[in-house]
Amino acid sequence: MKIRIWGARGSIPTPSTTDFVTSRYGGNTTCVSVEIPGRMVILDGGSGLRNLGLALVERGVPVKADFFFSHVHWDHIQGFPFFVPSFMKGNEFTLHGAVHERETGVVGSVLENALRGQQRSLNFPIQLADMGAKLVFEEVGAGATVKLAGISSHLTIRTVELNHPGGCFGFRIEEHGTAGESGSFVFATDTEHFAEVNPKLQDLARDGDVLLYDAQYTEDEYDGKKGMLRKGWGHSTWRHGLREAAKAKCKRLLLTHHDPMHDDWTIARIESDARREGAKIGVAVAAAYEGLEFEL
Ligand SMILES: [Zn+2]
Numbered sequence: 104m105k106i107r108i109w110g111a112r113g114s115i116p117t118p119s120t121t122d123f124v125t126s127r128y129g130g131n132t133t134c135v136s137v138e139i140p141g142r143m144v145i146l147d148g149g150s151g152l153r154n155l156g157l158a159l160v161e162r163g164v165p166v167k168a169d170f171f172f173s174h175v176h177w178d179h180i181q182g183f184p185f186f187v188p189s190f191m192k193g194n195e196f197t198l199h200g201a202v203h204e205r206e207t208g209v210v211g212s213v214l215e216n217a218l219r220g221q222q223r224s225l226n227f228p229i230q231l232a233d234m235g236a237k238l239v240f241e242e243v244g245a246g247a248t249v250k251l252a253g254i255s256s257h258l259t260i261r262t263v264e265l266n267h268p269g270g271c272f273g274f275r276i277e278e279h280g281t282a283g284e285s286g287s288f289v290f291a292t293d294t295e296h297f298a299e300v301n302p303k304l305q306d307l308a309r310d311g312d313v314l315l316y317d318a319q320y321t322e323d324e325y326d327g328k329k330g331m332l333r334k335g336w337g338h339s340t341w342r343h344g345l346r347e348a349a350k351a352k353c354k355r356l357l358l359t360h361h362d363p364m365h366d367d368w369t370i371a372r373i374e375s376d377a378r379r380e381g382a383k384i385g386v387a388v389a390a391a392y393e394g395l396e397f398e399l
């Protein structure tokens with residue numbers, strides 16, 4: 104499967120300026136594509152989704168894809184109104200998201216409520232129902248596994264509930280071919296660590312090839328030694344990412360959900376610290392950036 108990062112920023116898009124450069128790692132919020140011949144999966148619809156949409160339009164063929172939304176915080180859905188393929192008749196998208204009542208008074212598909220709400224006429228000129236493409240909502244719960252067939256292999260997408268205000272799914276995507284499993288990718292952003300490793304994440308990431316993990320804060324930021332105390336905000340640090348990856352025997356750790364207060368220089372420093380510590384325990388570390396593409 105081919106994986107591409109379209110957005111690795113957390114919380115809010117962070118454009119590069121002369122004083123605050125973010126062009127190396129990118130300023131768009133979370134979006135990742137996973138593709139095998141005959142099937143595309145899109146993880147989250149942050150502002151990075153806009154560029155993925157433009158790339159799909161370039162291909163000039165009808166687009167069919169399955170979205171999986173970790174949760175509906177704004178930075179994970181805000182790209183959807185700017186996803187050009189969803190305005191084009193003949194395209195078809197299945198939108199997988201949480202079922203259960205995560206907010207008082209919201210019953211039914213949390214995802215559908217959030218996407219419709221985001222495009223109410225007060226917020227956006229074109230409503231979800233008028234977008235042109237066929238949009239099908241599929242509810243998915245924690246612990247579920249969805250199987251999607253490609254041409255010569257299939258993907259399985261397994262969900263677990265992570266530790267984040269309002270709830271958030273982590274996903275494990277595996278490709279299974281006729282010659283056996285060829286790769287596993289674990290998507291775990293918007294999750295706060297516990298004192299010990301998170302058993303649910305351990306289960307999800309066990310022996311995985313790549314763990315994409317929420318490393319929004321440095322240890323000092325999280326502990327409030329630098330700025331506000333961030334405990335309870337639902338995000339984690341690269342040190343905890345390393346601990347999760349090492350314990351789960353995951354070979355590679357990719358840091359993501361970069362804090363909007365972190366410019367390229369800060370992220371590069373975090374990356375080099377994490378890489379050095381990772382090398383001591385046999386985990387290869389890198390910071391995710393927009394445009395990063397790899398095959399598993
Ligand atoms: Zn987020």
Ligand SMILES: [Zn+2]
Pocket residue numbers: 174176267293337
């Ligand atoms: Zn969130």
